[in-house]
Amino acid sequence: MIQFDKVSKIYADKSIALDDVTLHIKPQEFVSIVGHSGAGKTTLVKMILMEEAPTRGTVHFESINVNKLRRKDVPGYRRRIGTVFQDFRLIPNKTVFENIAFAMEAAGRTDEEIASDVPHVLGLVDLGRKIWNFPHELSGGERQRVAIARAIVNQPDIIIADEPTGNLDPVNTYEIVQILKKINDLGTTVILTTHNKGVIESIGRRVVTMERGRIVRDDKDGKYAL
């Protein structure tokens, strides 16, 4: 589904973020990418999102060469991917309902679909009663659940979660991981980046370990080896 082929990313200051990375992610997989800060995890997912372009090599999403995508096709491409970040990235002056509705509006969904799907998806992440609250009125765990609801509402092919538990306490961390596992069980590919050992061990799926921009391990059975 996603194929990195000898991908390198070298910034203008000559720092190497990715060094000759080759990685293949299959549909419906749950892949955790682990590594210390600066190992290249975030650069890797940013390339899938077209937020960064590789200096060398190619990134493919199914048959699409991501870096050859035309400007006008980028929004449509991004709608196939749901994203969850450590800092939640909710729109501060929109309510929980409006934040999720915005993603649906961007995908061209009708008002009727929005009115029925938003409460439904908020129910899935157990936030039905906070539908009219603003992000600043929610706890960190609740905000992250809103972000997950927004990520899944358009039924994307893949969910990218970049350090989604980085700002959360253990209880919320556990809940978020359970939600991501549930999403994966329902057939959506999940890519999770983290440096939380407990998270990796509780998932027990494929783990890709990165160090200084290179992939140093690729285990099928959820080992955290740092």
Next chain:
Amino acid sequence: MFWINTKRILRSGFVSFARNSFVSLSSVLIITVTLFVLGGIMFSGALLRSSLEEIQSKVDVNVYFVTGAAEPDILALKNKLEALPEVAKVEYVTRDQALANFKDKHQNDEITLQALDELSDNPLGAILNIKARQTSQYEGIAAFLDSESSGKDNLVDRINYYQNKTAIDTLSKMIDGGTKIAFGVTLILVLISMLIAFNTIRLAIYIAREEISVMRLVGASNKYIRGPFVVAGIMYGAVSALLTLLLLYPAAYWVSSVTHTFFGGFDTFRYYLTNFGQIFIVIFGSGVALGAVSSYLAVRKYLKL
């Protein structure tokens, strides 16, 4: 889909304007200052034009005829002058009228009036007062009069253009220079205030840059992201314009009461009322255009891939 998107963009722009009240308020205040400057410039322009017209109307060239000049000859010259495109108006003052004017002017000067009575005949010749359309055209008119009156010593006594030439030249230059300076100052003031307004909106959108990046990540098209910001920008401009028009009303009234006796009686308040339609279009149009264009350009920066 187009109408649904338009409806959503409009709603989102209105909601964002209302919810970000502090940012909206500061943007509205800055644009109001800009538009107020623009309004002030419109008033000053009208004032300048009115004052110049007033001064220009006081400049003329007078042809003094000899006392024995025959009226048909004078009228023939008058007709020729009126046929010239540069000439705005020619006023014929007969000998009797000239005498009456003279007496009127010197009604408190007994000695002069007595001296006049001693004379058996009216000593004053007829006069043609000529007004040009523009002050720079007097020289051409004077040259025409010269060529017309040469060899006709029994007709024209003197033409006062050459006595007034220096004054007219200086005034021409002043009017010309004044207009150019006013245009330059206007342009600079408008540019400066527009830049300030543009920067304020840019700051307002800078605050929302994270929001824009989130919108891009969830796959919103550039048009759909930009739309609500442009709508909010238009609202900043529209509200500022209404506020400016409201403020100009008492301002024009006050300026009018203070300066009523200067500037040849130009009344700012009456100007505001009689030209309200034009002022409304300029202020409202500028406000809306400023808000929309500033927002469009400011968002564009964050939409680049």
